[in-house]
Structure formats: C-alpha cells, structure tokens
Amino acid sequence: MRAERFALARTRATIDAVDDGMLLLLAARRRLVRLAARLKPSAGLVASDPARESAVRQRGQRLARRLDVPAGTAAHLFDLMIADARAQQGLSDDADQGGQDRSPVMLDGMNPPNDLSRAAPMLRLLPPPRRIAPLLRVLPARWQHALLERAMARVLAAPIADGALDFMAGRRLGIEVSDLGLCWVLSLRDGRLVVVDDRPEASVRGSATDLLLLASRLEDADTLFFQRNLVLTGDTELGLTARNLLDRLPWESVPLGLRIALNRGARFARAAREAHRQR
Ligand SMILES: O=C(O)C(=O)C[C@]1(C(=O)O)C=C[C@@H](O)C=C1
Incomplete structure (x- = not known):
C-alpha cells in the first residue's frame, strides 16, 4: 500500500x-x-x-x-x-x-529570401536554443534517438554502404549539442549508426547552430574547428578520423529534399543567432 x-x-x-x-x-x-x-x-x-x-x-x-x-x-x-x-x-x-481572407494569396518571388538579415527583428522573437532545451527534454529519449538514427541513415547512406564508416564499428563517438544540453553516443552496429547508452571514447561538441552549419555544409569542418566553435575531446585518433570523414562526405549522395531542408534550417538558425547577438 x-x-x-x-x-x-x-x-x-x-x-x-x-x-x-x-x-x-x-x-x-x-x-x-x-x-x-x-x-x-x-x-x-x-x-x-x-x-x-x-x-x-x-x-x-x-x-x-x-x-x-x-x-x-x-x-x-x-x-x-x-x-x-x-x-x-x-x-x-x-x-x-473568417471574412474576406478566404485563401492565401501567393505573390511572385514567394521563395524565402536569401537574405534573412531583414527578418532580424522577427527572428529575435524566437526563443534562443537554451530556452528550447527544456522543451526538448520533454521528448522521450527513445524518440530523439529514433529520429537521429533515421536522419543519420539517410544522410550517411552512401558512406555506410561503401564502408567509409567501418572505423566506427564497436567505437563510441559522442555528439554534444552544448546549448540544448543534449548528448548522444553513436556507434556502428550491424551496418547502422545507432545511439548507444555508454560513455563516448571521443566527442564533438558544439552549439546546435554550428552542428547544423556543419551538417548542411554551409561551414566547413576546418573553419568550425579552427574557430573553436566545434571542439573535439577524448580519443584524438577516433575524433580526427570522424572529423576527416565529415570533410569527405559525398554531399551529392544526400537526397536533394534533405539537402534543401538542412540548408534552409542552418541558414535560419544562423540568422536567428545573429539576431539574438545584436539584441
Ligand atoms: O501558419 C499560420 O500562418 C498561422 O497563423 C498559424 C495557424 C495555426 O494555428 O496553425 C493559425 C491561423 C492560420 O489561418 C493558419 C495557421
């Protein structure tokens, strides 16, 4: 009782x-x-x-x-x-x-403007990543892991198929999203990158925006590591192999829709960060 x-x-x-x-x-x-x-x-x-x-x-x-x-x-x-x-x-x-506004009117040039800086006053209204972090923690870990595993399977399908990720078999690489308080440890098991519940041997740490800039290729790994926006810790050899792989990723093999989504997401995150910095 x-x-x-x-x-x-x-x-x-x-x-x-x-x-x-x-x-x-x-x-x-x-x-x-x-x-x-x-x-x-x-x-x-x-x-x-x-x-x-x-x-x-x-x-x-x-x-x-x-x-x-x-x-x-x-x-x-x-x-x-x-x-x-x-x-x-x-x-x-x-x-x-709802009155006169029955359907949305599309004008020419509806594509999102390339220069997001004009949207700065509005982007400032978005909560910064550290405020989004508590929301993400509400999402059960297994959902986060399933989403991440699915995204990695799509982005890394070609390098996984041609064995470029074989060095990750049985190894544990951590990805730390510092401003979201998230940390995942990845390993290659049965030809799939999965999130494992273990301590990482090496970790890549960076803000959500910098990791997105890296994933979308809007910034190259060299610049991000040189500026210390991304930091490698732990086993240097494993970390450097992973970092070099990121540089050599065959971006063309990533499905076009996903490339566009990543690119837009990264540009949006970068513009929002700039807007917050100017506050
Ligand atoms: O997406 C918008 O434009 C909104 O204003 C949000 C929203 C919604 O609640 O999802 C509300 C009103 C609009 O008619 C369409 C969608």
Whole structure:
C-alpha cells in the first residue's frame, strides 16, 4: 500500500512535468504564431489560411493515430490551438466564416529570401536554443534517438554502404549539442549508426547552430574547428578520423529534399543567432 502510494505520487509528479511541458510547448507555438503573423504581410499572404489550418489538423490526426491518441481528443486539441492562434491575430473563431481572407494569396518571388538579415527583428522573437532545451527534454529519449538514427541513415547512406564508416564499428563517438544540453553516443552496429547508452571514447561538441552549419555544409569542418566553435575531446585518433570523414562526405549522395531542408534550417538558425547577438 505504501509502495503504491509512493508510486502514485511519483506518477503524478511526472504528469505535472508533462503538463508543464505542454504549456511550454503552447507558449512556444504562440510565439511562432506571432512570428508567422508578422511575416505573412511581407510574404504576400493574408492572415487567415484555411488550407494551412486543414493541413495542420491532418498532420495532427496522422500523428495521433500513430501515438494511439483518440482522434476526437486530438481534434479538440487542434481546434483549441488554432482558435487561439486565430484570436492572437484578431481573426474570427471559425476559419470558414473568417471574412474576406478566404485563401492565401501567393505573390511572385514567394521563395524565402536569401537574405534573412531583414527578418532580424522577427527572428529575435524566437526563443534562443537554451530556452528550447527544456522543451526538448520533454521528448522521450527513445524518440530523439529514433529520429537521429533515421536522419543519420539517410544522410550517411552512401558512406555506410561503401564502408567509409567501418572505423566506427564497436567505437563510441559522442555528439554534444552544448546549448540544448543534449548528448548522444553513436556507434556502428550491424551496418547502422545507432545511439548507444555508454560513455563516448571521443566527442564533438558544439552549439546546435554550428552542428547544423556543419551538417548542411554551409561551414566547413576546418573553419568550425579552427574557430573553436566545434571542439573535439577524448580519443584524438577516433575524433580526427570522424572529423576527416565529415570533410569527405559525398554531399551529392544526400537526397536533394534533405539537402534543401538542412540548408534552409542552418541558414535560419544562423540568422536567428545573429539576431539574438545584436539584441
Ligand atoms: O501558419 C499560420 O500562418 C498561422 O497563423 C498559424 C495557424 C495555426 O494555428 O496553425 C493559425 C491561423 C492560420 O489561418 C493558419 C495557421
């Protein structure tokens, strides 16, 4: 009985932590909605976007199905979030009766501008990585690991296939994202890079932005290590082999969509960092 009471108290404390996480995520969504609201006029879009709302709802339903969350519950949650986002922008509660702004208007040159510096005032509204860190900690480790393993399998498919990563078999290389407080230890097992629960023999440490700049090839490994934006610790030979491999990665073999996503993400993260530095 006492053990059950204790277990219940611990369970409830964890429920509280999850509730906090949900509110933190809602606060983050509201900030992003504020940013979207500011970006839309200069992107040639009107505030109300029923097509986007329906895409957001559909994504939510798909994920809910995979996570075993009842469809009705997920639908309520999305109704609430979207109604809140519409209220933030002074829009009526119901997108279908949302006044004149029926569908988004696309103007010429809708591609994201190359020069993100003009968006600095808005980028400053984004929370810096250290504020995002508590949100990421709410994500269960096994989800983080599964996402990372899937991303690595796609980015590194060619070097894994041609044996360029064989030196990682049974070795443990750490990736530390300093500003997000994240650390993963990678190893090559059965021809796959996996996250293992062990101490690293060598580690690469850097901020989320610098690691993204490296992954997207917007900065080369030499520059990042020379400027000490990325730091190698532990077994030098293993670290240097990994670092040299990064330099020789056949970028052309990475699927085009992923290359574009990485490139955009890295440029966005760099611009947001600049905007925060100028504050
Ligand atoms: O993406 C936007 O433009 C938003 O303002 C966010 C959001 C949403 O809640 O997802 C809200 C209102 C728009 O009609 C479309 C989507």
